[in-house]
Amino acid sequence: MTDTRWPVPPAVQPVLAALAAAGHDSYLVGGAVRDIVLGRLPHDLDVATSARPEEVKRLFDHTIDTGIRHGTVAVGTKDGWIEVTTFRSDGPYLDGRRPQYVVFEGCLESDLARRDFTMNAMALTMNGELLDPFGGLRDLQRGRLACVGDPQRRFREDGLRLMRALRFAVTYDLDLAPSTQTALWQVCDAIRPVAKERIGQELLRLLEGPWHRRIDLLATCPLWQAIGGPLAVLSTAIEAVGKRLRKARVDAVPPTGLAALALWYAMVDDGPEHVYQAALKFALGRRHALWLRAAATLMQRLLRDPNQAWSVEELFAADPEVARAAARACAWLFADTPDVVRGAWRAIEEQPLWSLADLAVSGRELQALGAEGREIGRLLQDLSQAVLAREVANEREVLLARADRELARLRAERGISHEL
Ligand code: ATP
Ligand code: MG
Helix, strand or coil: CCCCECCCCHHHHHHHHHHHHCCCCEEEECHHHHHHHCCCCCCCCEEEECCCHHHHHHHCCCEEEEEHHHCEEEEEECCEEEEEEECCEECCECCCCCECCEECCCCHHHHHHCCCEHHHCCEECCCCEEECCCCHHHHHHCCEECECCCHHHHHHHCCHHHHHHHHHHHHCCCEECHHHHHHHHHCHHHHCCCCHHHHHHHHHHHHCCCHHHHHHHHHHCCHHHHHCHHHCCHHHHHHHHHHHHHHHCCCCCCCCHHHHHHHHHHCCCCHHHHHHHHHHHCCCCHHHHHHHHHHHHHHHHHHHCCCCCCCHHHHHHCCHHHHHHHHHHHHHHCCCCCHHHHHHHHHHHCCCCCCHHHCCCCHHHHHHCCCCCHHHHHHHHHHHHHHHCCCCCCCHHHHHHHHHHHHHHHHHHHHHHHHC
């Protein structure tokens, strides 16, 4: 125990106090403690206690059996739900994912011992004292992520921990401790029994962090190959991103989430198809799969032929959100390229018009101006091209004035041709 007192979130204090008053040990545990120690805002609060689930239910007015088989009861407080779990020890792991059974014959130490990483295996008392039997604080201070206990055994027990290791290293900007890294390399096949959607979820969470700082880990780790399928090309893709980053020495905030994934895949042949397949296989959803394919396709085009002008038709066919994300991601990765190239991408990012619906005047208003039949289409086309070329602003009065002039011109033209 250290002398430092850490701030215990007010929401959890009455829960810990009520359990203590009833004679039970209880602590704030897991990710919340890690986040408090790092000065971050914890996003979910987990309590571990010696009280059995039935006793927890007796002690509090509002409870839900969220995971009673695992000893978890959610307790409702005025500041939200808190998960209260009876100290548990895990039985043997037989399927590479979950313990065969859990026993509620535990103490705090055995409860912490079954947790994945030292930084996730710390506890806080009601008074803000840190209990840290596995040295999580020291590991965080050294900027490293280490398994609790023997890393090989822990990864074999539950293969999801391999993905969690990468995700935590990225999110918290940590190096893997040497023995944890060696184990990850050696037992990456333990990922096999893990459900595809769990891998997909972890990948998405990893992509939200400053992934560019851990690019070497991501490029060289053998996990993508072990997962296989459309993720196997990620080693090559991330390596290509890393090569660019080293050249450009980019350290600005990278694109995150789906835009980052599209950018990775845009670096390899058939990337758009691979990312589409990956999204379907790892349960990211069909809508995201389509988005990713469109974004990776656009990125490849921007990267391969950066100066090519976009036709009005192409721009009108593009999804503005995809196009902006693609342009922004390319501009980030190629921050060292000449201004003219980035200028072209910036123009896409700041594109004023993506469809006729974005135009500040409608066909009906042109009709009110006196235009009829095919004249309306001609006018809409003229106005949209003028806005895209930034000749005029996309403002109603400006466009109506231009439409008026253009209509007169069209009719004069027709008058001349009639006369001929
Ligand atoms: P976050 O909520 O930011 O994802 P977290 O560490 O809180 O991070 P959770 O999945 O909410 O992660 O799990 C809560 C805690 O349960 C973890 O801090 C860890 O102690 C333990 N834990 C979660 N998953 C595993 C696992 N696969 N193996 C061992 N312990 C785990
Ligand atoms: Mg959590």
